[in-house]
Amino acid sequence: PILYSYFRSSCSWRVRIALALKGISYDLVPVNLLKDGGQQFSAEFKAVNPMQQVPVLKIDGITLSQSLAIIHYLEDTRPNPRLLPQDPKKRAKVRMIADHIVSGIQPLQNLSILKKMGEKKTEWAQNCIASGFQALEQILQHTSGRYCVGDEVSMADLCLVPQVSNAERFKVDMGPYPTITRINKALLELEAFKVSHPSRQPDTPAELRA
């Protein structure tokens, strides 16, 4: 498999975690979202993904984009270890949390929006994340065990850690979110979350390396 990824893209990180958890080895092709006006806009990459975004995974003869679609495909075809509970109601909770982050928080603070916000971008990003985390903290107080939903790592956890990393980058005050903080800390102790970390990628700049 080939993964098109940017070291600091939270969406790419989600997929890197999934691949690590499922023990799937892959070749990584870096796509720098800032250099050269954004390498995702090159004609070459557009041929790979018309949506001009990372991550993209080429696997089993198909090319997939959208991190949750990729993760669901890995779950359907390499079910162990699983990233979704078997109980439909718990699955729904996992998906709800994942969707909230993937549709409700991250897109509002992605690169294209931040460019539009100009000087106000940090404030904007902080507000989006804080607002999203406020809702998430409440949900997690009901659903969490050791991790987001109960005690097994799930798709929700794969979405949480990269989003917390974004929050830290934008200097969001994490004080009001003790549950998010606790779960994030527990997840970062797991090998899959470490090897996939932005500070340890082939395209991590020297000054940001672990």
Added chain:
Amino acid sequence: MSSAAAKPILYSYFRSSCSWRVRIALALKGISYDLVPVNLLKDGGQQLAIIHYLEDTRPNPRLLPQDPKKRAKVRMIADHIVSGIQPLQNLSILKKMGEKKTEWAQNCIASGFQALEQILQHTSGRYCVGDEVSMADLCLVPQVSNAERFKVDMGPYPTITRINKALLELEAFKVSHPSRQPDTPAELQA
């Protein structure tokens, strides 16, 4: 354990594309529900979780193909709309754009539809992926409706247009339409 299920309650805003996706799923699966109108529903983008839950618990008719690669295409298209297009033109962002909001919304949708048109040229049959209605179709129709509201020129997207038209002929897409909801204002009713 009692299995007497209470009738589901859907909190819905007639014009919300997110609510519409769920209404379509409920109609396709023949699930009756009570609708509680909510004005300006806060969009947390969680409707795919709801639709997946309905799929897990009421599998007929199905909204996901059985083949994993086709499922992945369905999800990719749905996610592109739900995470890649719709949030960029939701209410909170539009408020921030002020006067430029229509232009902004048009650009987001056009950019997203340009990519989607290319993808659909490879995946579509009668509908988004092959010939069976899927989650991708539930996401497409409401987004096209948004595009029309913002007066996006649909000329460059013949595949999207064709599929949208085919879907709007289906009963589930009609009964769930924003123009036919309990909270649809009189002047917008079908």
